[in-house]
Amino acid sequence: MGKHTPIYNDHVAMGAKMVDFSGWEMPIHYGSQVDEHHQVRKDVGMFDVSHMTVVDLQGDDCRPFLQYLLANNIDRLKDAGKALYTCMLNESGGVIDDLIVYYMSDNWFRLVVNAATREKDVAWIKKQAAKFSVQVTEQEDLAMIAVQGPNACDKLCAILDEDSCAVIRDLAPFYAVESGDLFIGHTGYTGEDGFELILPSDQASGFWQKLHQQGVPPIGLGARDTLRLEAGMNLYGTDMDEDTTPLESGLGWTVAWEPKDRDFIGRAALERQREASPERKLVGLVLAGRGVLRNHQKVVVSGVGEGEITSGSFSPTLGKAIAFARVPVGIESDCSVDVRGKLLPAKVVKAPFVRNGKSCLPEMV
């Protein structure tokens, strides 16, 4: 039997279909994945993401440690509460995990890492931290709930006290704030406005039920995946892993090359790859006609070579199949995808596919 989050019983009571996700029993949907997807784009929904891991770093060396540990530069975080998306690399420049780091104070930074990579992440962080005056704490007693959608702020306010409500109304995107027992980040994985709340495990079920009473429906991991794909956000383990670098994964923008003398893990390997020019890159694809793009389908770029779909699905918002694919850098605007034995034409597009409920595709696609 898999591990359960503190909201497990509520999922079952709400009719969730539970599946294994990296050793956790998690809701894939509560009836219809497509309805749940539209619900978040048009209104609001809530996700149990308590399987994700919160790691707190405390101590005098937090800043120099994170400058060394992460490919993005935490010196970009000037104000308390600001968040940064970054990769954590191995010496070869491969991605150990992607994560969000929150700068709370000069001796407290909070990392949120993926569920599937929990053990190896914590082991890696602890190993690297040995040379620094930093205390690494894996928080076992915290739950995480994401409230996402254009009406997320209003719905959340309806169950928060006046002070917390005022705080989140003023909270700029990609900032977090503490309010009582709640840690509230103005972040998400859907391409809509929304918040991610970290709270004590014993309060999670009550909070979930209060949101539900306000008319916020639960959303499963199925819709979470199609929402993030439409939003052009990578998924660790499928779009990138330890054998691919950020430069091959559409994540070059998260690598802070300046200042040149910042020595971060993987930097030397990444610089070599940048000088030689990477051979592959991650692009967005839209299937021209009918059919569904799926992970691992072969991409054929005429006269250039072949690639592979890393994340493919049907986009409920666009009514078309969309994907990320890792392809030779020589790809231009067109390619074909081997869909169940047939080569179907697809267009190369710049992600995201959808933001704030609207298509981002150029008109001819």
Place this chain on the structure above:
Amino acid sequence: MSNVPVELKYTKDHEWVRVMDDGNLMVGITEHAQDLLGDMVFIETPEAGGKFEPGQEVAVVESVKAASDVYCPVAGEIIEGNEALADAPETVNSEPFEGGWLFKLKPDDASSIDDLMDADAYQELLASEEH
């Protein structure tokens, strides 16, 4: 427990077969099958005139989760594919035994459906697959 209409015949691949008034067959996937697959997003139905043997791939149903082949239940010739599903694949989820039918088939041998399962046998198959 999933709905299993008594007047239909069934295959082990979770298809249902209805004998229509004119003796031709209507074929679809069962409520159990659509529930396993989840929201349908793309249905490929056969064109009229195609001849198929039992077990041959005749249609494709794709959900958000996976693509799944639909096999011909008995030998015969396609009379009609349900073209309405091209624009409304979700009908297979909402009405698997009615509007969500996939194709109509003229069987080579009217007695060939006797080899298929009745509702009781299909219920037993479902019960056995749950364990």
